[in-house]
Amino acid sequence: xxxxxxxxxxxxxxxxxxxxxxxxxxxxxxxxxxxxxxxxxxxxxxxxxxxxxxxxxxxxxxxxxxxxxxxxxxxxxxxxxxxxxxxxxxxxxxxxxxxxxxxxxxxxxxxxxxxxxxxxxxxxxxxxxxxxxxxxxxxxxxxxxxxxxxxxxxxxxxxxxxxxxxxxxxxxxxxxxxxxxxxxxxxxxxxxxxxxxxxxxxxxxxxxxxxxxxxxxxxxxxxxxxxxxxxxxxxxxxxxxxxxxxxxxxxxxxxxxxxxxxxxxxxxxxxxxxxxxxxxxxxxxxxxxxxxxxxxxxxxxxxxxxxxxxxx
Ligand code: NDP
Ligand code: OXD
Numbered sequence: 533x534x535x536x537x538x539x540x541x542x543x544x545x546x547x548x549x550x551x552x553x554x555x556x557x558x559x560x561x562x563x564x565x566x567x568x569x570x571x572x573x574x575x576x577x578x579x580x581x582x583x584x585x586x587x588x589x590x591x592x593x594x595x596x597x598x599x600x601x602x603x604x605x606x607x608x609x610x611x612x613x614x615x616x617x618x619x620x621x622x623x624x625x626x627x628x629x630x631x632x633x634x635x636x637x638x639x640x641x642x643x644x645x646x647x648x649x650x651x652x653x654x655x656x657x658x659x660x661x662x663x664x665x666x667x668x669x670x671x672x673x674x675x676x677x678x679x680x681x682x683x684x685x686x687x688x689x690x691x692x693x694x695x696x697x698x699x700x701x702x703x704x705x706x707x708x709x710x711x712x713x714x715x716x717x718x719x720x721x722x723x724x725x726x727x728x729x730x731x732x733x734x735x736x737x738x739x740x741x742x743x744x745x746x747x748x749x750x751x752x753x754x755x756x757x758x759x760x761x762x763x764x765x766x767x768x769x770x771x772x773x774x775x776x777x778x779x780x781x782x783x784x785x786x787x788x789x790x791x792x793x794x795x796x797x798x799x800x801x802x803x804x805x806x807x808x809x810x811x812x813x814x815x816x817x818x819x820x821x822x823x824x825x826x827x828x829x830x831x832x833x834x835x836x837x838x839x840x841x842x843x844x
Contacts, residue, residue, distance in 0.1 A: 534825065535560040537569065539579035539586065540599070548578070548599075551818040559825070578821060581605035588613050595619055595834060597821050599812050601626060601679065603838050604732035604759060618838040619824060621812055622678055629810035631683040634727050634757060637781045637803070638687060641725065641753050642669060646803075664724075666691040670749075672723025674739070675730035675758065676702045676709065677844075683729060695719060720747035725755065732759035733843030740764065745771040751778045757809045760785035765796070772801050783809045 536559050538548055545563045552561050559576075562569040564586065574590045580599040587596065588611040598606055598620045606618060640646065644660060651658035671687050673680045676696030684707045688694045695708035697719045702709045710719035720726070726748060730736045740756060741764040748754075754777060756763050765786065771777040779801035785794075788807055796802050828834055838844060 533558055533560050534575040534829070535562060535569065535573045536576045536578055536821075537562050537564055537574045537590070539564040539577055539582045542566065548814050548818075551815045552578075552821075555815065555818040556822040556825070559822075576821075576825060578817075579606060582609060584609045585611050587611070587616070595824075595828065597621075597824070598838075599817060601812075602731055602759060603844065604761070607838070607840060607843055612840065614840045617834050618840065619834050620836050620838050620844075621817055621820060622836045623812070623816055623820065625816060626810045626812060627679045627682045630679045630729070630757065631686045633783070633805075633809035634683045634729075634755060635686050635690065637755050637757075638671065638692070638725055638727075639690075640803075641779070641781075642666070667693055669693060670695070670722045670724045672697065672719055672726045674726065674728045676704065676707075677729070677731075680727075680729040683727065695722065717747055720744060721749065723752060724749055725753045727755045728758045728762050730758050730762060731844035732761045735843070737761050738764055740768065742767040742771065745777060748777065750776060752776075753778050754780040755782075756780070757783045760788070765794075768802075769795060769799065772799070777801075779803075781805070783807055 538545060538561055540548055542565065545566060549561055549563060552559065571589050572591055575592065575594050577587060577593060577596045578599060587593065587609060593613065593616050596606060596616055596618045598618065601621055603618055603620050606612065647660065670693045673684050673696040676684060676698040680696055681704055684694045684696050684704055688706045695710060696702060696704065697710045697716060699712060701711040728740060740762050745767060768780055772779060781803040782796060783805045784807055790796060790804060796804050824834055
């Protein structure tokens with residue numbers, strides 16, 4: 533029998549252990565920090581942010597499975613054993629929830645919902661016309677991968693003028709594709725609402741900075757739903773306070789939970805949500821893992837493997 537080591541914070545261990553026991557009963561599951569195990573017996577690891585140095589102590593490790601779509605927390609380990617395949621979680625439900633969140637935040641901004649929320653709190657009947665038609669509102673999505681593509685399609689179907697930026701050119705019906713560094717400026721210049729859906733890699737860390745914000749149109753709105761490490765926090769606050777940006781919605785942060793004293797909490801033009809745009813469903817992730825381990829043990833290759841050099 534193969535052994536899986538579950539490497540998650542203690543409070544999450546029961547949430548993940550139960551569906552694994554149910555769906556993959558013939559897999560021996562050990563929880564790092566709670567159960568005894570011999571390091572040489574571990575075949576697979578399921579994790580999101582493992583302690584640095586742990587994975588390299590497992591000499592017979594065959595594959596690492598990520599609990600989430602993003603693998604930056606795993607590749608942050610400088611000792612990550614690069615010969616071991618890292619499989620990320622690619623799931624339609626997760627992508628749908630991400631797209632829902634982005635659509636909701638775009639509509640809240642575009643339909644001026646916060647203006648009406650404030651008016652209600654003052655008992656004011658404040659009618660206002662939409663500043664632009666959806667067709668004239670240009671949305672830019674940084675990262676046109678699994679989640680970025682679905683988000684682009686959903687926003688396109690709501691009549692917005694949508695473009696995406698990726699490393700390689702992408703074909704998505706009705707969505708303009710910009711690719712590579714050379715086309716970043718043109719993409720930003722036409723993005724009234726910018727959504728970050730990039731993986732966090734050495735190339736994308738800190739990409740949401742003063743230089744990037746300066747290339748967005750006046751009054752642009754920023755939604756960061758990817759990773760806190762993409763954003764230079766002080767640059768965002770400065771760009772909003774100077775009046776260049778109209779505001780931002782943030783779901784991800786450098787430190788999570790976001791410290792109580794962080795200025796984002798009380799900024800009137802920033803909306804904070806606690807990394808809930810989408811959360812991997814344990815039963816779905818357990819089935820995903822079970823399917824892949826079964827095929828792998830019959831000699832098939834693994835899919836959704838991350839390129840450790842690229843970082844995604
Ligand atoms: P994918 O790997 O499918 O897509 C990544 C996209 O980013 C691709 O289009 C890729 O380009 C592009 N990209 C990567 N590096 C660069 C670069 N240097 N320059 C330009 N484009 C680049 O990822 P997913 O869509 O599945 O996930 C995206 C991210 O969303 C995750 O990494 C995670 O951080 C975040 N996430 C957040 C969640 C939340 O709850 N807040 C939940 C789930 C995910 P190309 O197409 O050319 O390869
Ligand atoms: C993910 C996440 O990457 O939840 O899946 O952030």
